[in-house]
Amino acid sequence: MGETDANNFHTSAPSRLSTPERRVISGVLWIALYLLFTLLPLAIIGLGPTPAPRGVWREFSVALGFVGLAMMGLQFVLTARFRWLNAPYGTDVMYAFHRHISLVATALILAHPGVLLVVDTAETLRRLNPLTPPWAGRFGVLSVVCLLALIATSVWRLRLRIPYETWRRAHGILAVAAVSFAIFHILLAGVYLDTPLKRILWLVYSLAWLGLIAYVRLIKPFWQVRTPYRVVSVAEERGRSYTLAVEPEGHAGMRFRPGQFAWLTARDSPFAEHEHPYSISSSAEHPGRLQFTIKVLGDFSEDLRTARPGERIYLDGPYGALSADRYPDARGFVLVAGGIGITPMISHLRTFADRRDPRPVVLFYANNNWDEVTFREELERLPAWMNLKVVHVLTTPPEGWTGETGYVTKEILAKHLPADRDDFLYFICGPGPMMDAVEAALHELGAPVGSMHAERFNLV
Amino acid sequence: MRHRMSKFVAAMIGTLLVLFSALFALGRSG
DSSP states (O other): HHHHHHHHHHHSSGGGGGGHOOOOOOOHHHHHHHHHHHHHHHHHTTSEEESOOOOHHHHHHHHHHHHHHHHHHHHHHHTTTHHHHHTTHHHHHHHHHHHHHHHHEEEEEEEEHHHHHSSSHHHHHEEEEEEESHHHHHHHHHHHHHHHHHHHHHTTEEEEEEHHHHHHHHHHHHHHHHHHHHHHHHHOSSOOOOOOHHHHHHHHHHHHHHHHHIIIIIIIHHHHHOOOOOEEEEEEEEEEEEHHHHHEEOOOOOOOOOOOEEEEEEEEGGTTOOEEEBBOSSOOTHHHHHEEEEOOOHHHHHHHHOOTTTOOEEEEEHHHHOGGOOOOOTOEEEEEEEEEGGGHHHHHHHHHHHHHHOEEEEEEEEEEEEETTHHHHHHHHHTTTTTTEEEEEHHHHHHHTEEEEOOOHHHHHHHHHOOOTTEEEEESSSOHHHHHHHHHHHTTTTOOGGGGGEEOOOOO | HHHHHHHHHHHHHHHHHHHHHHHHHHTOOO
């Protein structure tokens, strides 16, 4: 009876709203809604009196075009950083899906003229010739050219040596152009939107995408300008890193979960879209002062290092699913960090220490050498406040080093993992190859797939 | 792992959408 009462109490507790089961349900629901919204254009053109059928292959090609365009339009939803949409998957996965599904959408869109070229080569070539009418054909070609430029500059951005900011601005412009030209292509072709009702529904549907762009590029930056943060200090850390501490200026700031991150804009307007994602490294118990520990890796991080107290910065966040607070039932945690991947982990450790959380935590922390171990001294102190075991793994250890060396291997994990680790969760953050290797090793050691959580910071 | 899932879901959605497009075409052309 007592146990039943306890369960009932737990069921009615507010935290139940963010339990893993609920996230799975909403995760599946969003996928179903995604399918529904991509098929909506077919429902719109199928409304009421429909145009005469034009042969199965031509109809198939048209359907692929409509569906492909809907997928392109929905990309604006995926990247609008809606928290309720990102929560079940994590922001990194949302961006990964954005990349994967863009290739599928492009294939469907290219199949639209592709199928027409096969079934009616001469007529299709005439329509696709930009030097001759119709305008519908010209807009279709323009849309595909923008789309191909969009994909090429994204897939080969590094190879083409396109700076991140330039790419990001061009990405937005090309995306809007590709979708807008495609909308004109459909309106001018006019065959399938043959009644006022269909034209109105189609316009409402496509304007919703453009409304999202206004939300992301205008409304959100406007909100960020209204809620600025002030730099309090910049402190050097080990491992070519520094900690930037900021406080909200004239507003309540943001509450976050340990392990989450925010997009940071400095020395520029939020409207400039010149922002970078950084993990919050401070304790979630002190949301009034946020800390970001940043490794100097490029121009932005180098420049930010010279920030002066009082300087204004802007934040968009918090985001990210790599947080122990999403799993209140976990009995313990294994954290695996590589280099600056320590930042979401130190946020966890500081939060746990502040809360005097008694659950066991094992931290595997891989670095190149002992001098570069960010938060080294603090990690020595933290076990006084919480149940923490730290395992340092160094690729280039100093003389006389008795700890672990090399990479975080299955053997090293097996040696230090607690024997009783049922209902433990595993969080991994570091370079991509390390995360792949650690995930595989943990899986071989019996960690269930659902218990491993990794966040990849190459979001873009 | 979750990234591989994302790839799988994208492929699955793509396949379903091609199937629905084919059904639409078949339905329209009787």
